[in-house]
Structure formats: C-alpha cells, structure tokens
Amino acid sequence: MFFDSWTGLVRVVVAGTSAYAALVLLLRVSGKRTLAKLNAFDFVVTVALGSTLATIVLSSSVALVEGVTALALLVALQYVVAWASVRSPRVERLVKSEPTLLYRDGFLMGAMRRQRVTVDEVVQAARGQGHADLGSVAAVVLETDGSLSFLADPPAGELR
Template sequence: MSDFFEMNFWEMIIRTTISFAVLLFLARLLGKKQLSQLTFFHYITGITIGSTAAEIASQKETPFIDGLISLVWWSLLTLLMSYLSLKSTKVRILVDDEPTIIVKDGELSVKSLKSARLHMDDLLMMLREQSIFSIQDVHYAVLETNGELSVFKKTAQQEATKIDVKADVSLPVFMPSEIISDGKIVQKNLLELDLDEEWVMRKLRKKGIESVGEVFYAQLQTNGSLYISMRDNGI
C-alpha cells in the first residue's frame, strides 16, 4: 500500500513539474497579447490551456502524452490564428470581432447597443468609470474588442493641457525610478540613469541620513530630488 502511494505521489510530482514547465514555455511563446489585449478569443484560449495543464497534472486517468499533445496543439492553433489575424483583416474580425461605435457625434446608437448586447446600465457604468456622468458630454464612444470603452469627450468637456494654459512643457530631467528598496540601493536603475552610489549618499546626507539601511524606500523624482520613506515612519 505504501509502495502504491509512493508511486502515485512521485508520478503526480513528475506530471505536475513537466506540465508546469511546458505551460511556462507555451505562455512565453504565445507572448503578452494574452494579458494586454484580452479579447474573448484570448480569454477562452487562456482558460482552456490552463484547464488542460491542470487536467494533465492532477488527473491520473488522463494519459500524460495525450494531454501534452493536446496542450501543445491548442497553443499552436492559437499561434496560427494570431499569425493569420496579422495577415488578414477578415480573419482578425472573425477571431477578435471589431470595435463598435456606441456614441457618434454625441448621439447614442441604440442599434449598436443591441448588436453589442450592451445594457444601458452597463454603458453608464463604463462612462462613470472615466468620470463622465452625462452622455451629452461624449462626442464619440467606441466599445473595443477587449470590452473596454474608449471615449472622446466633446471639446468643451476636455481637460486643458499645459499648452492651453501656457505652462512649462520642457521634458523632465529624470524618469521616476526606484533608487532604494528595503535598505538596499537598486544598482540596475542607477546604472540606467547614469548615476552612482556617491550621488545617492550626497542626496541622503543633505537630509541628515548617514546610512542607506535607514531608508525603507527612495524614489528619484523628475526634477532630480528624492522621495524618501524611512524605516521608522508611521502614520
């Protein structure tokens, strides 16, 4: 009995490890589109691939090789459809659909709402999420293929830019970057910013800090100053 249990245990460990490695490889192969542009097609593809991997790892009744073949083949089909989508507009529309104009020239399209199967309450919620509480403030609203609503406000409702108010539009000296994390200098960011530890220490000493270890977190600001949070900070 113990030998049988031990055999099952190690079999599951091996199946899970191989499934994990294959899934990781396939996820890298499929690219970032699964996350950044999660259309319904990519959503069901991701769920199916994950479910197949889980089935291989946890179900002893599932033939291991058959499960791996299914997992790899499904991923290859996804890659094939992604490639065809890049080459053909018709295939792209078939796979991902196309954006739907919900509001045009300030007018709500009831027909588009129905074709997108979008309830009015849902539309109003999506507008409120963008701080828009009246449809009258919208010039164009487009329902994207990933379910997000892109909105172009009427000119009178648009926020003023720095150019509009004649504010300073010069480029920042630095990009906000993590300099110290949990009492340790982030060397990679210093290197990218062409800075060194001596520069960091000069900034710290100006604030009466003698050791990097006293700092919990420090972030470089656009003007070259440091935002510093000490270890003993409390609210």
C-alpha cells in the same frame, strides 16, 4: 473524501509542476501574443489553456504527455490563427470583431442593442473607472475584447 493516498498527492505535484513548466516554456517560445486578450478568440484560447492545465493536474486519466501535447496544440493553433490574421484580411475579419461606438453625445441605442449592452452596464463600468457620470466622457467604445473604453473630453480650448 479528504485524503485518498499519497500516490495521488505525488502525482498532482509531479504532473502539476511538469505541466506548469511545459506551459511556461510554450508561452515563452510562442511570444506575448499568445496570452494577449485582444479579441474573443484570444480569450477562448487563454481559458482553454487554463482548463487543460487543470485537467492535466487533477485528472489521473490524462497522461502528462497527452496533456502537454494538448497545451502545445492550443498554443500552435493560436499562433497559426494570429499569423494568418496578420497576413490575410479575410482571416482577420473572420477571427476579430470591430470596436463599436456606444456613446457619443448620448447613447447610441441601435449599436447598444446590436451588441446586447444596457445603459446600466455602461454607467456601472464608468463608475468602476472613476467617472461619477458620463458628463466628463466624450465617447464609450466596446472594444474587440469585450472591455469598455471611456474617452474623456479634451480640455477646454482644444479642438475635438
């Protein structure tokens, strides 16, 4: 339960180090966009990369070369989808969602229902970003990555 063998530990160290190095190399070659969490698809790829790395390190039934191939496949697929979404509005609409306005001079309940967000969740997120209440907030936007953006009122005298 606490210790099986030195062989298992050596495998974890060697496979873990090698897989980690391969992942870092793949991410450097593929660019910053691979780990950008700009939308739900990007988030899923990031989680899948982490899960694959953990499987390579901890599962003796997955060979290092198979695991690195899986990492490379995920990075390549993410690259192809990102490349295609930049060049094709149809692919972009398929992969990315639009930001949704949830609050402006009051809560937009229809939008909140469609996005399955409650008033309490928005208020809690506002507190987490330093807004004691929504009085100083002009708008709240649910971004494509699932985060909430709080847009402040402009200072007095400036146009909205």
